[in-house]
């Protein structure tokens with residue numbers, strides 16, 4: 733069964749974009765259709781999210797950098813335009829997950845994952861974390877949490893995604909497709 737998952741993200745230095753691409757690739761590997769979307773056009777290939785994208789998708793992965801322990805303002809500004817969708821309940825029961833990148837290990841990425849979850853819960857989406865059956869969740873020395881995939885980019889934003897962080901991103905994409913199919 734064909735499922736369409738929107739992978740919606742903001743990224744200034746490339747870390748969250750790299751996570752979004754890992755998640756999108758794993759969705760496609762499972763036979764799903766991944767739509768990469770951003771909040772603002774920063775790169776020539778960026779496609780900016782529309783409310784129709786959200787209404788028509790079967791599931792959502794949503795990520796931004798950690799900004800003082802919260803989501804990036806670009807994402808907050810977008811969600812504040814979605815009251816009409818909320819009034820009509822147009823996102824209710826769609827499965828969703830969140831992901832984030834931070835400079836430092838304990839710099840608030842878990843708080844940001846919870847913060848990213850809030851608008852999705854208000855919209856009635858079905859929030860998915862990362863279960864501990866994903867072995868990399870226990871093994872990781874950097875990012876990866878039960879609340880969602882994460883990455884620790886370092887003070888200069890120079891750290892690439894670790895093998896464990898990549899596996900956790902991939903598990904998120906795979907599980908989104910699996911659960912979305914079950915719900916259809």
Ligand SMILES: Cc1cc2nc3c(=O)[nH]c(=O)nc-3n(C[C@H](O)[C@H](O)[C@H](O)COP(=O)(O)O)c2cc1C
Pocket residue numbers: 742743744745746747748749796797798799800801802833834835836837838839840841885889
């Ligand atoms: C305004 C601002 C606030 C930030 N706040 C935090 C923070 O609270 N904790 C942290 O570890 N990193 C913080 N950072 C660093 C970003 O989270 C980090 O650069 C992130 O990995 C960038 O993701 P990107 O490469 O996708 O842009 C902040 C950066 C900016 C610009």
